[in-house]
Amino acid sequence: MDSTIPAVILAGGRATRMGGGDKALLRIGDETLLDRVLDRLRPQCGKVALNANGDPARFAGYGLPILADSVPNRPGPLAGILAGMDWAAGQGASAVISVAADTPFFPADLVARLAAQAGRSGLALAASRDAQGRVSDHPTFGLWPTALRQGLRAALRAGQRRVGGFAQAHDPGRAIWSGDPFDPFFNINTPDDLERARAIAAG
Template sequence: MTRLPGVILAGGRATRMGGGDKGLRSVAGRRLLDRVIDRLSPQCDPLAINANGEPARFADYGLPVLPDSLPDYPGPLAGVLAGLDWAADLGAAAIVTVAADTPFFPVDLVVRLQAAAGPSGLALAASRDETGKLWQHPTFGLWPVALRDDLRAALEGGLRKIVLWTERHGAGTAEFASDPFDPFFNINTPEDIATAEGLLA
């Protein structure tokens, strides 16, 4: 079975972390991006990084760096669009996206997203919080290349909330267990780094 391209979304500004690239922060002696690539590379091929600014800071990864194609940091959907444009040039039918600040995402993410895909081929990951409420994680998704022009038009029209667009296209939901902890725990603050190091220990 042909593996899908994977895109690591690293285009955010990391304001709660004091700026810079969260993916290049170290957690227990390894950069977050290294941990994310280790989990994604068995599931997807090829890989690319969505990031803005000087691409040379990621040079030692040897991966394509895809900037947002729209100005002013319109959010993760702009990174998805950049990934879809890249995948279209590869002749791929879809991509899978993951966040650069989430080191514990599931090792069966891609197959579960594919199994949950809605009629359009779109799917998002989800997990439950401590109250039992189901939360979608829209940076972890399966995105069909066929929807890229619709997504571009939506973003150019001002859309920023991912789930408004994914609901419009009947996205499926792949639910993942949150026991013993939420696999989509992401690192936004220095305190979160300490939490992640505790989970790794």
């Protein structure tokens, strides 16, 4: 596995706890969350696409391929991962990295460590360990073999919605990062979270 592996940024959600709209376009200082995610991701991977639903023109300034869910009714991040798998397979790639658009501080060694921890199926998920030693999984950050895409398509059609639930059926590896001084997978769901992210960025 090398730095040419493609990646998909998951931005297909409805952001209901933020009052709707695109979390990816919220700002921390002079940058959007999407700017920050791209700055962290691009040095680690090959081509990058964005999973987003609705009018793609609102992301036109980023010059990214925009991948809408291929499964109806916005079933969640798994549909975005499937869109990324299908796109990556079309590029001839054997796997794709997924990251969440609302998580601006994810690790700069994400791709390398996921690749190093890939399980027997080639799948790996990210996790973090807090100061008390408790480990939390962050399955929207993963390495997904494109060979699993037909299985994922079938699972979505059968009603599977949990990213971790699908992943656990395929014996994933796990890469664990320290959550000190803050969890690098801290994500922005509410206005209070956005203020905390601004404080982290400033500090």
